[in-house]
Amino acid sequence: MASTGFALESAASDRGKLRRIALDPLSRVEGHGKVTLLLDDDDQVQQARLHIVEFRGFEKFIQGRPYWEVPVMVQRLCGICPVSHHLAAAKALDQVVGADHLPPTAEKVRRLMHTGQILQSHALHFFHLSSPDLLFGFDSDAGRRNIVGIAAAYPEIARQGVLLRRFGQEVIRLTAGKRVHGTGAVPGGVNRALSREERAGLLAEIYQIIAWSRQAVQLVKRLHDADPELYDQFGSFRSNMLSIVGASGVLDFYDGRLRARDADGRMLADGVDVRNYAELISEEVKPWSYMKFPFLAAIGPQAGWYKVGPLARVQNCDAIATPLAEAERHEFIDHGRGQPIHAPLAYHWARMIEMLHAAETIKDLLHDDDLSGRELVTSGTRRHEGVGVIEAPRGTLIHHYRVGDDDLVTMCNLIVSTTHNNQPMNEAVRRVARRYLNGRELSEGLLNHIEVAIRCFDPCLSCATHALGKMPLQLELQDASGRVIGRLGATPASASPADSTG
Amino acid sequence: MNAASLLLDGLPLPFSPGQTIMEAATVAGIFIPHLCHHPEFKPQGSCKLCTVKANGRYVSACTMPAKDGMEVENNSPDLNDKRRTLLQMLFVEGNHFCPSCEKSGNCLLQALAYELEMLTPHFTQFYPDRPVDASHPDVLLDFNRCVLCELCVRASRDVDRKNVFALSGRGIGKHLIVNAESGRLADTGFSLSDKAAHVCPVGVILEKRQGFKEPIGCRRYDLQPIGMQVGQRPGSEEGC
Known part of the structure; x- marks a missing residue:
């Protein structure tokens, strides 16, 4: 499988000496990454790449560990969305212990935990990480472009952001035992239910949370209305979209079947059993990043890449099951005038619709007495393999394990949300680089445009670099003119051919 | 008198x-x-x-x-300093990763580290390579966490009369072994009902498929720090 390369992914080799600009580290994203730009003498961008520079190793060191340890261990991939990894692993291991149908209490406690996670993560991303760009402007004073600046200029917005996140964290604490890195889900169920007092405590706050979530959607809409050209065009590119959808095609963060649409919204695949994910998705390795590049196998790496996350989910589903979020979804879809919305900045709008849906879902679950039931776990015929798929805040998350007769894990494959969005993020970076940077004197504000594009996807770079032993890294020594004079390491079969300027 | x-x-x-x-x-x-x-x-x-x-x-x-x-x-500060140093040496000699250990919250080593305010490992980690023994159908042995207390050795010898466990080697090479030519627990007479299966103060001898079933907040040392549980026998807690 040879990549034919994407525009600006690799500079043409006959361009002579190029000037290198690095945005390192990227700020206000989860984890560590950098962007490199290669400019020619006329300040024209010849190459733009998002590199992921962390190196983890979870897929390797999970091997040889007992399977019941996995949901607790793998969630350490991330400090922002550990619940998603915790639950995806638990769902995979449900299959290993033969728990095909969880008791209602277990299913609903897990759904509540996950919805709390969506709420807190979306609030964190929008208010803490992205609102400074959106409210102050992409090239505003860098010293003010942070949550402290927001708190000074828009104290009520900052307060709501903090309290929305706090509520989501509290939901997680009551279902998982801790706000970060709890232990609530076990293979076959959960280890605790909620007391009536705990539910009452959350219910006392939930209507305020819903009201604030509605205001957040209105805020994003006002931003779109204020500068429709920017919000509809900035870094925009067309691509396929992927997510799971629940029963009857509704938006479902916790469970469902895989659905993929093309850039025009036409169905490419639907109702795909998550256990067959490997037939739907393949991954490509490139030597300049620790993060792999997934694509729809039937289409191939050149055209088969896709977006995941809020923008994909809200447009992939047929409906949202809660009324306020459903009304907002209709308005969002109408904004596209019959065509899918591909603008990266629209991720924020879709994300806030999802946050509203999460708040409404939490309210419905808290009224359900099953949350306080006593039957917490089940089991059945033991199996040797399980696949757990969940919609994490940032997109589709796949955990796949094989377990031996001795209960030890023999294989682990994780495809995380940010990995799915690898090519889209790179594409957004290139669009922005070409539109805003070409031929201009580079300033911090201009370079922040690149980061704004990346932040739309809410990447978690820590999550995305979990693998070990699969990334053929290549070390190159270049002379002053950029000519490669030494190379260390294997060149993968799938490496892009013109990579000598990386 | x-x-x-x-x-x-x-x-x-x-x-x-x-x-x-x-x-x-x-x-x-x-x-x-x-x-x-x-x-x-x-x-x-x-x-x-x-x-x-x-x-x-x-x-x-x-x-x-x-x-x-x-x-x-x-x-006294002097004695607690020395005890903390002993704990730090124990922590770096093995692979004690509390965040993903199912014994967390019920572990004597972890509880002592909290009690004696051990804030860092201080010494360089050894990161020994110690594969787990999952051969037994009911019990997992995770040697990574062994602190050589010999409670399993004493329980198997003095109570179970089986002599399943022993320490082998000298000095820094000392390690826990099981009494089978294959070196596998499954090839000994060990049983989940043995006393030795229930005395490990850390996360070495573990009943399989039970990990993390006890929620956070209900584990032994979630309820009270170890210094306030004097005289309570391990395993006697009621939980939540």
Whole structure:
């Protein structure tokens, strides 16, 4: 499988000496990454790449560990969305212990935990990480472009952001035992239910949370209305979209079947059993990043890449099951005038619709007495393999394990949300680089445009670099003119051919 | 006639004839840090966590008989510093990753580290390579967490009469082994109902498929720190 390369992914080799600009580290994203730009003498961008520079190793060191340890261990991939990894692993291991149908209490406690996670993560991303760009402007004073600046200029917005996140964290604490890195889900169920007092405590706050979530959607809409050209065009590119959808095609963060649409919204695949994910998705390795590049196998790496996350989910589903979020979804879809919305900045709008849906879902679950039931776990015929798929805040998350007769894990494959969005993020970076940077004197504000594009996807770079032993890294020594004079390491079969300027 | 007593950290501590310093303190509800000591087994004084100063000499409280008029120093910065250093050495010698360990919250080593305010490992980690033994159908052995307390050795030898466990090697090479030519637990007479299956103070000998079933908040040391659980036997907690 040879990549034919994407525009600006690799500079043409006959361009002579190029000037290198690095945005390192990227700020206000989860984890560590950098962007490199290669400019020619006329300040024209010849190459733009998002590199992921962390190196983890979870897929390797999970091997040889007992399977019941996995949901607790793998969630350490991330400090922002550990619940998603915790639950995806638990769902995979449900299959290993033969728990095909969880008791209602277990299913609903897990759904509540996950919805709390969506709420807190979306609030964190929008208010803490992205609102400074959106409210102050992409090239505003860098010293003010942070949550402290927001708190000074828009104290009520900052307060709501903090309290929305706090509520989501509290939901997680009551279902998982801790706000970060709890232990609530076990293979076959959960280890605790909620007391009536705990539910009452959350219910006392939930209507305020819903009201604030509605205001957040209105805020994003006002931003779109204020500068429709920017919000509809900035870094925009067309691509396929992927997510799971629940029963009857509704938006479902916790469970469902895989659905993929093309850039025009036409169905490419639907109702795909998550256990067959490997037939739907393949991954490509490139030597300049620790993060792999997934694509729809039937289409191939050149055209088969896709977006995941809020923008994909809200447009992939047929409906949202809660009324306020459903009304907002209709308005969002109408904004596209019959065509899918591909603008990266629209991720924020879709994300806030999802946050509203999460708040409404939490309210419905808290009224359900099953949350306080006593039957917490089940089991059945033991199996040797399980696949757990969940919609994490940032997109589709796949955990796949094989377990031996001795209960030890023999294989682990994780495809995380940010990995799915690898090519889209790179594409957004290139669009922005070409539109805003070409031929201009580079300033911090201009370079922040690149980061704004990346932040739309809410990447978690820590999550995305979990693998070990699969990334053929290549070390190159270049002379002053950029000519490669030494190379260390294997060149993968799938490496892009013109990579000598990386 | 007045009962015999010693002075523990300056306060009188009565004791019965034949009691050790540890036993006398435990009866009085006073905590002396310990790791290899277990009230059901003959003390061996190997972990040295219970080191106290008796009449100016460093001794193991679990093996030292109490003597009338003895002056014992226990909860002092000097002794707690030394105990913390011992804990740090234990932590770096093995692979003690509390965040993903199913014994977390019920682990004596972890509870002592909290009690003695061990904030960093201080020493360079050894990261030893110790594969787990999952051969037994009911019990997992994770050697990564062994602190060589020999409680399993004593329980299997003295209670179960099976001699399943032993320590082998010398010095830094000392390690836990099982009594089978293959080296696998499945090839011994070990059973989940053995006493040795339930005495490990850390996360080495684990009943399979039970990990994390106890929620956070209900684990032994979630309820009270170890220093406030003097005299309660491991495994006697009610949970939530």
